[in-house]
Amino acid sequence: DREQNKLPLYMNEISERRLYTPLQLQEKLEGMDGQASAFYKRLGESCARNRVSVDIVMHTSAKPMAFLDIATLGEVCRATTGDFLWIRAPQWREQLLEELCRPVLSYHGVDAVFKVRCSNGLEVKSYFDSTAPGLCISGGIVGSPELELSNVQPSTTIAVELEHRVGGLPQNVSRVYLQAALLYTTPDGRRRVRVSTLALGKAKSPQDVLRSTDFASTISLIARRTAGSLRKSADGETTLSSARVELVDQLCNILACYRLKSGEAFSAPPAQLLLPSKLQLLPLFVSCYNKNLLRASVPTKGASRSSIPTPSADERAYKFFLSSAAIPGCSMLLAHPNIFAVDSLDNGAGEWVVPTLAGVRSEMEQSSYHAHIQLPQSVNPSIACLKDHKVYLIDDGITLYCYVGRDVPAELRTELIESDVDRGCWISSSSDAGNSLQRLVWQLRTFTNVSGGSESTVRPTYPSTIVVISHGSHRDPFDNTIMKLMVDDSMGGERDYSDFLVGVHKSVRKLVDNRVIR
Numbered sequence: 001d002r003e004q005n006k007l008p009l010y011m012n013e014i015s016e017r018r019l020y021t022p023l024q025l026q027e028k029l030e031g032m033d034g035q036a037s038a039f040y041k042r043l044g045e046s047c048a049r050n051r052v053s054v055d056i057v058m059h060t061s062a063k064p065m066a067f068l069d070i071a072t073l074g075e076v077c078r079a080t081t082g083d084f085l086w087i088r089a090p091q092w093r094e095q096l097l098e099e100l101c102r103p104v105l106s107y108h109g110v111d112a113v114f115k116v117r118c119s120n121g122l123e124v125k126s127y128f129d130s131t132a133p134g135l136c137i138s139g140g141i142v143g144s145p146e147l148e149l150s151n152v153q154p155s156t157t158i159a160v161e162l163e164h165r166v167g168g169l170p171q172n173v174s175r176v177y178l179q180a181a182l183l184y185t186t187p188d189g190r191r192r193v194r195v196s197t198l199a200l201g202k203a204k205s206p207q208d209v210l211r212s213t214d215f216a217s218t219i220s221l222i223a224r225r226t227a228g229s230l231r232k233s234a235d236g237e238t239t240l241s242s243a244r245v246e247l248v249d250q251l252c253n254i255l256a257c258y259r260l261k262s263g264e265a266f267s268a269p270p271a272q273l274l275l276p277s278k279l280q281l282l283p284l285f286v287s288c289y290n291k292n293l294l295r296a297s298v299p300t301k302g303a304s305r306s307s308i309p310t311p312s313a314d315e316r317a318y319k320f321f322l323s324s325a326a327i328p329g330c331s332m333l334l335a336h337p338n339i340f341a342v343d344s345l346d347n348g349a350g351e352w353v354v355p356t357l358a359g360v361r362s363e364m365e366q367s368s369y370h371a372h373i374q375l376p377q378s379v380n381p382s383i384a385c386l387k388d389h390k391v392y393l394i395d396d397g398i399t400l401y402c403y404v405g406r407d408v409p410a411e412l413r414t415e416l417i418e419s420d421v422d423r424g425c426w427i428s429s430s431s432d433a434g435n436s437l438q439r440l441v442w443q444l445r446t447f448t449n450v451s452g453g454s455e456s457t458v459r460p461t462y463p464s465t466i467v468v469i470s471h472g473s474h475r476d477p478f479d480n481t482i483m484k485l486m487v488d489d490s491m492g493g494e495r496d497y498s499d500f501l502v503g504v505h506k507s508v509r510k511l512v513d514n515r516v517i518r
Contacts (some may be wrong), residue, residue, distance in 0.1 A: 019067065019313035020320065020497045021077035021231055040072055044079035048135045051111045053150040054082040055103075057096065059163055062088050062478060064314075071231070071317035078321070081133040081150045086318050089399065089464035090424040098462040108153045108182030109192070114223040115146040116160050121169035121371040128159040128221075131228045131324035152184055155460075157327045159224050175199050206261035210276040216328035222250065223331050226294070227320040244290045244494075251286045252504060254279070256511035270512070273505040281332070287500045288487040293319050295492035310484060322398065322460040332458055333397035338444075338487045339379040342402075343391040343412060343435055349376035350436030373443035382488040388470070391416060393437070395444050396485055400463045401438070402427060406470045417467055425467035441465055 023029065023037035024044065054076050058068065070086065077084040085099050114134075116124050124144040127136050133156065134149040147158065160179075169176065182194045203209050226243055258276050259265045265274045275282070293316065293471055311319075312443045324336050342350075379385045379392065386392065388407040393400065404413060415433045419425045427441065427457065428434030445463055468478045490496040 019069075020071050020317040023069075023072045024075050024079075025231060036072070039077055044076045047076075048148065048150060051150045052080060053110075055085070056082070056084045057087065057099065058089045059092060059096070062090075068314045069312045070321070070351040071347070074317060076322040077324070078133055078361050079135065081152070081156070082191070084318070084321055085103040085461055087464070089466050091426055091464065091466075095462050095464040102462065103153065106153055107187075108151055109182075109186060112149040112152045112182060112184035114144055114149060114152075114158060115144065115181050117144055118162065118181045120173070121165055121167070122176055122178075123165050124160050124332045125161045125163040128161060128224050128228060131224045131231075132158055134324070149184075152182065155327060156324065157220075159221055174202055176202060206257065207263070208311070210258055210262065211278065213276065213278045214328070215278055215281060216331060218279065219282070219335075220312040220326070220331040222247070222285075222326040223289065223323045223335075226289070227324045231287050231320060244294050247290060247294070248504070248507075251283060254512060255504070255508045259508065259512050260515070261282060270509060273501060273508065283501060283504055284497065285332060285335055287494070287497050291487045291491055291494050293323065295494060307382050310480060319398075321419070326397075326460045330397055333395065334460075336487060337394055337396040339381055339385070339395075340376045340393045340440070341379055341390050342393045342440060343389075343408065344377060345376055345433075346438055347376075348374045350374065350440055351429050354441075372438045375440065375443065380488050381486050383483065383486050384489075386486075393440060393444075394485060395463070396480060397459065398461055398463060400441055400444060400465045401478065401482055402465060402467045404467065404469045414467075417469075425469065427465060427467065
């Protein structure tokens with residue numbers, strides 16, 4: 001049983017790695033693990049074959065001591081294009097209701113088939129099968145593979161890896177064409193085909209590739225590839241430490257290639273770390289991803305040696321599941337949280353803003369101008385930036401934390417927070433300051449709204465709001481969670497961001513001097 005002797009397993013990275021790896025992806029299992037692997041594999045295949053989508057909702061305490069095996073349960077959801085939701089907030093009713101309403105209110109399709117075709121010179125290499133939803137069907141030697149999906153929603157995201165055919169692109173063409181076709185059944189039973197065709201210019205130099213790179217898509221692919229290699233590697237090929245090293249090596253190779261292949265970068269002083277204009281935040285993403293999702297598990301500060309370290313295998317598996325299914329626009333948020341100081345809102349923060357349409361002519365431009373809530377200035381995720389006399393709203397992509405410093409005046413705390421012995425704490429709706437904070441929460445929840453419903457978004461989950469009142473110690477589970485979100489600082493053996501950039505610069509200079517790009 002995987003729960004037997006769970007504490008020693010949690011304390012050992014090699015053993016713990018198996019705990020955040022789905023049983024369905026492991027081989028040579030015996031006993032109860034082998035039986036469970038066969039059961040869940042048959043369940044996923046049977047549901048996918050019969051176009052049944054499995055959604056799992058799990059409600060536990062903030063830090064459950066039991067091992068939940070979220071990795072295995074999440075794999076069933078992935079194979080059947082379902083969702084996995086883990087609710088740990090004390091105020092759980094709102095989140096559960098919204099998650100149940102989301103598939104009902106949003107437009108969706110069932111019994112879908114997805115296929116990508118390319119023009120001459122290109123072909124589909126893979127659909128990132130370890131993280132792609134649904135069942136991948138090979139297209140043979142000539143045709144491209146296709147995905148069979150039980151259902152599709154606005155938040156369904158599929159990563160496709162392309163490669164050059166033998167001989168490369170034809171010399172007499174200046175553009176390449178990609179076509180994605182989605183066959184699905186609408187909620188009223190009609191069969192529909194949606195086809196999207198994209199024409200791209202052929203790059204003439206590596207500089208063209210770097211100038212046209214989409215940052216959000218790049219980091220989304222990096223996150224999926226890393227999570228996929230860890231989930232599939234159950235026999236020691238890939239560990240957390242090797243994944244961190246590989247991620248940094250990828251970053252250094254990209255920057256070294258930019259230095260060698262770009263004329264402006266090549267002639268720049270070697271003491272300067274140069275970044276492509278479209279990838280300015282790539283080092284920040286790599287640093288934060290290593291600390292947030294790939295950091296080694298360590299005992300919780302102030303806890304006994306028998307306590308489960310943080311992050312636990314279940315927490316890591318849940319983040320891997322979400323990062324593998326998130327849209328590109330959410331990938332950075334899952335690694336680097338947004339923090340806003342909300343104790344004294346000024347410059348219109350927390351209020352409705354209606355943009356003016358002066359000078360806007362096209363209908364497309366007008367459609368992008370809509371009323372929204374003005375957000376306050378963000379704060380760097382560092383312990384040095386968190387003041388004890390302030391209140392912060394922290395968004396890590398999964399949960400919204402209202403963090404109240406230990407020295408916040410009692411008047412302000414009463415104005416922002418309401419509490420009850422049975423229900424705990426929540427944001428007040430009976431004061432002006434509380435209403436402004438509620439509007440900020442609403443805006444963060446709906447910042448990428450593309451589907452119907454009151455607050456349905458393309459975030460991986462509907463973020464619950466948790467009020468955390470600091471007491472100057474890390475014994476509170478959510479207080480400790482917030483400290484682990486300070487990804488600009490050094491943690492888990494990883495350097496802070498400034499020292500990380502220094503190390504990356506040294507590695508890049510070494511690669512450039514040796515003219516070595518792996």
